[in-house]
Amino acid sequence: MAAKDPHILIAGGGPVGLFAALLLGRRGLRVRLFDENASPQADPRAATTHPATLELLGEAGLVEDMARVGLVAPIFQFWDRPSGTLIAEFDHAVLKGDTDYPYVIQCEQFKTAQLILERLKALPNVEVMQSHRVVEVEQSGDAVEVVVDGPDGRGVHAGAYLIGADGGRSTVRHQCGIDFAGFTWPERFIVLTTPFDFAASRGYCPRSYFADPEEWCNCFKVSADGPPGLWRTVYPTDPALSEAQLMSDEAVQARLQKFFPSAAPYAIVHRNLYVTHQRVAARFRHGRVLLAGDAAHVNNPIGGMGLNGGFQDAANLAEKLGAVLLDGASDRLLDLYNLQRRAVATEFVQEQSIANKNRLEARDPEMRRHNLDELRRIADDPARARQFLLRASLLAAQRRVAAMTLDEVRG
Ligand SMILES: Cc1cc2nc3c(=O)[nH]c(=O)nc-3n(C[C@H](O)[C@H](O)[C@H](O)COP(=O)(O)OP(=O)(O)OC[C@H]3O[C@@H](n4cnc5c(N)ncnc54)[C@H](O)[C@@H]3O)c2cc1C
Numbered sequence: 273m274a275a276k277d278p279h280i281l282i283a284g285g286g287p288v289g290l291f292a293a294l295l296l297g298r299r300g301l302r303v304r305l306f307d308e309n310a311s312p313q314a315d316p317r318a319a320t321t322h323p324a325t326l327e328l329l330g331e332a333g334l335v336e337d338m339a340r341v342g343l344v345a346p347i348f349q350f351w352d353r354p355s356g357t358l359i360a361e362f363d364h365a366v367l368k369g370d371t372d373y374p375y376v377i378q379c380e381q382f383k384t385a386q387l388i389l390e391r392l393k394a395l396p397n398v399e400v401m402q403s404h405r406v407v408e409v410e411q412s413g414d415a416v417e418v419v420v421d422g423p424d425g426r427g428v429h430a431g432a433y434l435i436g437a438d439g440g441r442s443t444v445r446h447q448c449g450i451d452f453a454g455f456t457w458p459e460r461f462i463v464l465t466t467p468f469d470f471a472a473s474r475g476y477c478p479r480s481y482f483a484d485p486e487e488w489c490n491c492f493k494v495s496a497d498g499p500p501g502l503w504r505t506v507y508p509t510d511p512a513l514s515e516a517q518l519m520s521d522e523a524v525q526a527r528l529q530k531f532f533p534s535a536a537p538y539a540i541v542h543r544n545l546y547v548t549h550q551r552v553a554a555r556f557r558h559g560r561v562l563l564a565g566d567a568a569h570v571n572n573p574i575g576g577m578g579l580n581g582g583f584q585d586a587a588n589l590a591e592k593l594g595a596v597l598l599d600g601a602s603d604r605l606l607d608l609y610n611l612q613r614r615a616v617a618t619e620f621v622q623e624q625s626i627a628n629k630n631r632l633e634a635r636d637p638e639m640r641r642h643n644l645d646e647l648r649r650i651a652d653d654p655a656r657a658r659q660f661l662l663r664a665s666l667l668a669a670q671r672r673v674a675a676m677t678l679d680e681v682r683g
Pocket residue numbers: 283284285286287288289306307308309312313316317318319320321381404405406407437438439440442443444461463506546564565566567573575576577578579580581582
């Protein structure tokens with residue numbers, strides 16, 4: 273197999289694959305991206321985009337548009353659900369000396385994907401092939417080939433490198449025989465979306481977390497199709513119940529009423545159920561194949577970190593592939609990619625997303641009191657609040673990996 277075609281191939285046109293294509297395309301590299309769907313999926317997944325990620329999206333000129341179609345949210349809150357008490361409020365303004373983006377932007381991931389797709393249209397060196405599914409991967413010393421099923425049948429495409437950004441069930445990861453160790457939570461997470469205005473009626477802010485030993489909840493605002501926007505509420509579900517039982521009209525209404533009692537029935541515009549995992553791929557590099565986004569790591573959504581990590585993978589990888597292909601840098605840089613991004617996935621995102629869940633669902637009264645008191649103390653102390661937000665916003669993670677060098681790569 274010869275590297276006749278210097279393309280970078282990308283499997284998966286979710287937000288991570290698209291962002292990688294944009295960054296590589298802007299550097300003048302030839303990119304061919306395949307996605308099995310005809311357009312970005314519109315289900316209610318990521319919205320929260322943290323400061324560390326906004327820094328990268330800002331370099332690509334996306335932040336202004338994301339703010340326009342989304343919501344700028346500097347504050348988030350922790351509530352104790354049984355007592356209805358506001359425990360702590362964190363304002364990203366304490367990060368104004370650390371970042372140009374001392375806030376998160378709540379922008380639904382399909383909108384971000386759409387914004388990127390529009391920019392890709394202006395790059396003749398980037399080809400987006402929707403309705404094309406990558407089914408096989410093979411590589412030699414100097415090229416990688418993918419077999420792709422599309423509307424006109426099966427085709428083979430060769431490139432210099434392949435980015436597997438094809439989501440949690442990644443075909444690329446399977447084809448490369450890369451282990452995806454970790455675990456699956458027994459409870460699925462249900463997302464119920466309603467136009468009910470929790471800010472006006474309850475004083476909740478656009479990112480509100482509720483600790484409850486019985487049933488925790490996250491409550492988020494997204495701008496949807498424009499004002500007044502929609503609120504997404506997220507809960508754990510009973511593993512013994514079937515999807516039909518969890519998703520019935522009665523069940524979803526009862527869940528919302530139990531959590532947020534209201535005189536009138538809730539309007540529920542979407543209901544979605546997700547199996548949730550905590551897994552990290554054993555390696556993010558396999559020769560000429562690189563994994564990014566959910567193909568490389570998955571986690572529960574509390575704290576909104578999965579896609580943020582994926583965007584950061586894409587930026588890190590695009591910079592290194594550019595250095596290798598355009599500037600003649602050693603391809604050991606791609607091992608540094610593996611080292612840096614696996615460190616973020618394991619030391620930051622896995623650890624924090626599990627800790628976030630533990631904090632919200634703690635049952636032991638002593639532990640609950642300790643957790644909530646500690647949150648109050650952190651929020652009341654600007655220096656500790658800043659440290660807390662540096663981690664929550666993934667700025668600390670980005671700084672940690674920026675300090676890693678090729679000397680730390682073995683071999
Ligand atoms: C309820 C919920 C809330 C969340 N909230 C947040 C949040 O607030 N912030 C955050 O950072 N993260 C959040 N996440 C996580 C976030 O949704 C994911 O991390 C994100 O979707 C990962 O993007 P991706 O591009 O890697 O993968 P995906 O979005 O899964 O995209 C993968 C793409 O690959 C395509 N594909 C798959 N297989 C193939 C193939 N063989 N060939 C070609 N194409 C293929 C698919 O069609 C898809 O378009 C949340 C997740 C859930 C479930």
